[in-house]
Amino acid sequence: MSAPAQTRIIFKHIDEPSYTNDLACYQRHGGYEILRRAVKRPPAELIDEVKKSGLRGRGGAGFPCGVKWGLVDRKSGKPIYLIVNADESEPGTFKDRYIIHQDPHQLLEGTLISCFANNVKQAYIYIRGEMPEGARILERAIAEARAANLVGPNILGTGYSCEIYVHRGAGAYICGEETGLIESLEGKRAHPRIKPPYFPAVLGLYQCPTIVNNVETLCHVKHIIERGGEAYAKIGTPNNTGTRIYCVSGHVQRPGYYEFECGKITLGQLLNDVCGGPLPGRTFKAVIPGGSSAKVLRYDETFTLKNKDGSTRSLAAADIPLDFDTLAACGTMGGSGGIIVMDDSVNMVEALANINAFYSHESCGQCTPCREGSLWMKRISSRMVHGMARAEDAALLKSVADQIPGRTICAMGEACSWPTQSFVQKFQDEFVSYHTTKKTRPADALQLV
Amino acid sequence: MNLKPETLQRIDEVITHYPVKRSATLPLLHLIQEDIGYIPDEAIEWVAAKLELQPINVYEVVTFYPMFKRKPVGRRHIKVCRTLSCALKGGYKVCDTFKKEFGVGLDEVTPDGEVSIEFVECLASCGTAPVVMIDEKLHENVDPAKACALSAEIKAAAKK
Ligand SMILES: Cc1cc2nc3c(=O)[nH]c(=O)nc-3n(C[C@H](O)[C@H](O)[C@H](O)COP(=O)(O)O)c2cc1C
Ligand code: SF4
Ligand code: FES
Numbered sequence: 001m002s003a004p005a006q007t008r009i010i011f012k013h014i015d016e017p018s019y020t021n022d023l024a025c026y027q028r029h030g031g032y033e034i035l036r037r038a039v040k041r042p043p044a045e046l047i048d049e050v051k052k053s054g055l056r057g058r059g060g061a062g063f064p065c066g067v068k069w070g071l072v073d074r075k076s077g078k079p080i081y082l083i084v085n086a087d088e089s090e091p092g093t094f095k096d097r098y099i100i101h102q103d104p105h106q107l108l109e110g111t112l113i114s115c116f117a118n119n120v121k122q123a124y125i126y127i128r129g130e131m132p133e134g135a136r137i138l139e140r141a142i143a144e145a146r147a148a149n150l151v152g153p154n155i156l157g158t159g160y161s162c163e164i165y166v167h168r169g170a171g172a173y174i175c176g177e178e179t180g181l182i183e184s185l186e187g188k189r190a191h192p193r194i195k196p197p198y199f200p201a202v203l204g205l206y207q208c209p210t211i212v213n214n215v216e217t218l219c220h221v222k223h224i225i226e227r228g229g230e231a232y233a234k235i236g237t238p239n240n241t242g243t244r245i246y247c248v249s250g251h252v253q254r255p256g257y258y259e260f261e262c263g264k265i266t267l268g269q270l271l272n273d274v275c276g277g278p279l280p281g282r283t284f285k286a287v288i289p290g291g292s293s294a295k296v297l298r299y300d301e302t303f304t305l306k307n308k309d310g311s312t313r314s315l316a317a318a319d320i321p322l323d324f325d326t327l328a329a330c331g332t333m334g335g336s337g338g339i340i341v342m343d344d345s346v347n348m349v350e351a352l353a354n355i356n357a358f359y360s361h362e363s364c365g366q367c368t369p370c371r372e373g374s375l376w377m378k379r380i381s382s383r384m385v386h387g388m389a390r391a392e393d394a395a396l397l398k399s400v401a402d403q404i405p406g407r408t409i410c411a412m413g414e415a416c417s418w419p420t421q422s423f424v425q426k427f428q429d430e431f432v433s434y435h436t437t438k439k440t441r442p443a444d445a446l447q448l449v
Numbered sequence: 450m451n452l453k454p455e456t457l458q459r460i461d462e463v464i465t466h467y468p469v470k471r472s473a474t475l476p477l478l479h480l481i482q483e484d485i486g487y488i489p490d491e492a493i494e495w496v497a498a499k500l501e502l503q504p505i506n507v508y509e510v511v512t513f514y515p516m517f518k519r520k521p522v523g524r525r526h527i528k529v530c531r532t533l534s535c536a537l538k539g540g541y542k543v544c545d546t547f548k549k550e551f552g553v554g555l556d557e558v559t560p561d562g563e564v565s566i567e568f569v570e571c572l573a574s575c576g577t578a579p580v581v582m583i584d585e586k587l588h589e590n591v592d593p594a595k596a597c598a599l600s601a602e603i604k605a606a607a608k609k
Contacts (some may be wrong), residue, residue: 091532091571129479129516130528130572132585168468170475170514174489187474187500189513204468249575251535256576265462286600338575340534358570447541448533
């Protein structure tokens with residue numbers, strides 16, 4: 001079966017030659033009309049639409065957006081903050097940058113609707129430090145919106161006021177984790193907070209109730225309010241509603257970003273029909289389906305999954321529909337939508353050594369298992385690649401990785417151990433025999449670490 | 450501290466964005482680094498005084514975030530992405546090309562203070578790997594030949 005056509009909602013105007021990122025162009029395309037309509041409705045009704053839409057967060061965890069909003073403490077009398085998570089630092093993910101650069105007003109409109117729905121009067125866009133141009137574009141867009149009475153006091157004459165400021169990070173991955181982000185926004189090291197008690201919905205920014213949502217998630221809100229929650233829920237598949245942007249990188253003919261109805265395209269269709277298949281003379285070997293912390297899939301792997309009625313079915317990796325639930329049932333995750341493809345030229349020990357170098361560099365250092373474990377995994381895999389591999393290293397890597405998850409303050413513990421656990425488990429032979437195969441690796445083999 | 454008048458003006462403006470002054474720590478450090486190129490001890494003391502903090506509060510922030518530099522980097526700063534998607538497309542070779550072109554190692558500055566090279570983590574442009582950021586501009590699909598061409602441009606601009 002060949003791939004369905006893309007359904008571009010969020011990326012509708014991305015790469016359109018005549019589409020510019022200024023307010024005038026956005027308004028020529030109907031921009032801020034949905035906000036105009038939204039501010040005339042009761043906020044609770046808007047939250048209800050988002051609940052009905054089934055929208056799940058696009059930042060990584062896939063948590064239902066409406067449920068998250070429902071958890072916000074509205075009785076404390078404290079101000080409620082909204083933070084746009086534009087930290088986009090999960091390796092393999094590159095969708096939010098295109099939205100910010102090419103369609104910043106879409107993000108602002110989605111954010112303003114979300115702020116109005118939640119009675120938020122102050123929002124921050126936390127953008128990673130390595131996107132200085134993105135920060136300037138957003139600042140200009142906010143200034144334009146302010147001049148048009150769309151941001152700031154008394155928006156559109158409704159009496160509702162909302163400020164949005166851009167806040168730049170400074171090159172630390174852990175600022176993407178929502179409580180690390182909040183600490184960073186408070187002007188501190190990005191040390192994630194312990195949950196409980198520090199659930200952002202109750203004790204977030206300045207110990208006030210806080211909503212943290214990903215850039216893409218907030219853009220979806222605009223389209224949910226436009227269509228209505230129930231109509232939006234018909235896009236995609238049950239429990240995996242709406243469209244999803246898949247960011248494909250690595251060894252395919254046509255890497256890039258593609259927007260499809262969630263779960264209506266399979267991994268094989270995406271990689272072969274949409275991305276043009278493997279590079280000449282190569283075959284697919286492994287795929288990381290949801291940002292580098294998602295567990296790796298062997299391209300030739302087959303899964304046995306349970307059906308609702310208790311029976312089982314088998315599913316080849318290539319036939320996995322790219323939704324949240326099936327990927328989870330296959331032991332991995334849809335995560336941030338970043339799909340990294342490796343072909344048969346890649347040695348998995350070397351690829352893992354690259355990933356481990358990332359996580360050990362990015363641990364914030366608060367928890368011993370994450371700080372020491374990520375460093376050990378890096379040192380072992382890097383030592384292997386640099387000619388000092390031993391047959392027992394596979395078991396050693398596994399034992400270090402197994403001691404991290406569930407024992408740390410934040411989900412970085414999982415994020416850093418899942419690659420090692422899955423690489424070693426699924427490519428066991430390659431790890432066990434690396435001390436001998438290393439010698440036969442071609443001298444010009446791709447350097448990964 | 451000798452900051453430009455417009456830097457001081459932007460500093461005073463940005464502090465108003467937050468109900469708690471301490472939140473302005475990162476913005477202030479960015480503005481100072483943009484102005485003078487790095488974060489000297491003096492800047493740490495200055496930011497602390499400005500935001501009514503202790504110097505240690507600022508120091509721990511400066512030392513946590515990789516983008517803040519305690520020493521001047523080159524006038525042109527080259528960041529090559531090291532992470533998996535870029536590495537799969539030859540990022541390590543691209544980094545080596547820059548090192549060879551300018552005769553410096555990672556995190557070193559050329560003797561004339563012109564160029565420094567850093568190997569950084571994922572720049573969120575993995576679909577056009579390998580990518581390189583020179584100062585604030587992102588360059589996509591950089592192979593060794595393109596790295597040589599970019600190096601030539603940097604050298605030509607330095608001569609002017
Ligand atoms: C280590 C780590 C890194 C993360 N990085 C990001 C990120 O770069 N961008 C993002 O939107 N979410 C990131 N998240 C997820 C956030 O913590 C949070 O769940 C998300 O911003 C919620 O938004 P959503 O519900 O709209 O997805 C990260 C989580 C962890 C544990
Ligand atoms: S798990 Fe790692 S990143 Fe998260 S708080 Fe602990 S040390 Fe920091
Ligand atoms: S891996 Fe280089 S930009 Fe993401």
